[in-house]
Amino acid sequence: MGDLLGGVRAPRARLRELLAAPAPLLAPGAYDALSARLVEQAGFGAVYMTGFGTTASLIGRPDVGLLTGAEMVDNARRIAAAVDVPVIADADTGYGNALNVVRTVQLYEQAGVAGIQLEDQVMPKRCGHMSGKALIEAGEMAAKVRAAVAARRDPDLVVIARTDAVAVSGVDDALERARAYADAGADLLFVEAPTTEADVEKVAAALDGVAPLVFNWAEGGRTPPLSLQRMAELGFALVIYPIGTLLAATAGIRALLAALHRDGVPPLDGLPSFGEFTDLVGLPEVQELQQRFGG
Template sequence: MGNLLGNDRAPRARLRELLAAPAPLLAPGAYDALSARLVEQAGFDAVYMTGFGTTASLIGRPDVGLLTGAEMADNARRIAAAVDVPVIADADTGYGNALNVVRTVQIYEQAGIAGIQLEDQVMPKKCGHMSGKALIGAEEMAGKVRAAVAARRDPDLVLIARTDAVATHGVDEALRRARRYADAGADVLFVEAPTSEADIERIAKELSGVAPLVFNWAEGGRTPPLSLERMTELGFSLVIYPIGTLLAATAGIRALLAGLRADGVPPLDGLPAFEEFTDLVGLPEVQELEQRFRG
């Protein structure tokens, strides 16, 4: 758990160790610092900052490129400060051209992020499981990847290159782009939104040995859900579950408000007690520090 006084941590080196392990690294999505703390408390070794969830939670809008890089980086900073486990953060398109990518990588690195995800969509982008996406050229994206490699100050910062080409150009082009981005220096490859298990198997087979691979277990998205056993067999190194926490929070809030509206009293069954919640967000640490530094 991230402490107020900080910790001697090496989250980027830790993320690289986890990605090199035989079993996939599971990274549930977090949209704010509280959901990130809950992911860590549940025993997961990494947190994924979801752009979809960040947009929904900050401005109550869909993930169609409405947030700026500064807004995304601020959310990433808060999440990274709240937990001790590595945080992998969505950085969309890098918010411009290769020069913008340089600044984006540096700002995310300063925010304490262990892994940054960049994609090859035209800006403004759309959620990878929405229709109407458009892509920049493969060579332009390769230039962005090279810029990201040159911009990072910590060589352990993990750079994830995502292609959305399956939806716009097909699997062949997605594979070609993924290899091109690996050649440009990407540490991890992310082929977004394949729509069949056969395509997933082909992607895993043809990119095996090129770079570690991401599987996006997008809750309710276009990609068929696979079991953890199957994802392990296929050799995926990182599995993200981007919006399950957001959907669960939405369902819980809806249920509470419906009960309050109907009865005038919020239904509290199943909710954490007040003291449990204050422990969760670190009140005991605050009280200990108050005693420690009392004049």
């Protein structure tokens, strides 16, 4: 876990090691520091900071480009500080042109993330599984990818290039764009929201050997929910599960509040005890540091 006095960590080098492994790296979504700690505690090797969940948790609104880059970076900083495993963060469109991307990458890097994801939508963007998306020109996005690669101060920072072309201009254009982004230096390619298993297979086959691939197991989204075995067979290097933690938290809070409203007493069955929760958020470490340093 992300201790207050943790040792020197190398999350970016670790992320590259995990992505190079034969099996896909699984990265559940986290929308805040607490959910990130829960992902780490469950034994996963990486955390994915979801833009959808960040928007929902910070302002209670949909993922339609309402958050600023500064708000996203602040959330990434808190999440990265809370865990020891690598954090891959959604950086939306980079919040402007290629010059803006330079600063975006450097701010995310300073925040401590191990990887960032950039997409080729027009600002303001939309969640990749919503309708009404629009794309920038492929050449403009390739320039953003080149800027991102040039801007990183740590060469181990992983740059993920996402294309949303499947829903706008079709699978073939998405593949052409993905190749251009790989040529521009992207470390991983992310073809968002194919709607059939045949399209997923086409993407995997067409981009085999071009760059490692990301599969978005978007809970309830447009992409069919493939098994882990099938995703491994297709050669995906990274599988993200962006909003399951957010949906689970929403369901749990809704059920607790409904019972409280109905009965006047919150149901405690199945909830962690007070002591279990304070252990989770690091109270024993705080107590040890108080004894060590006083105060």
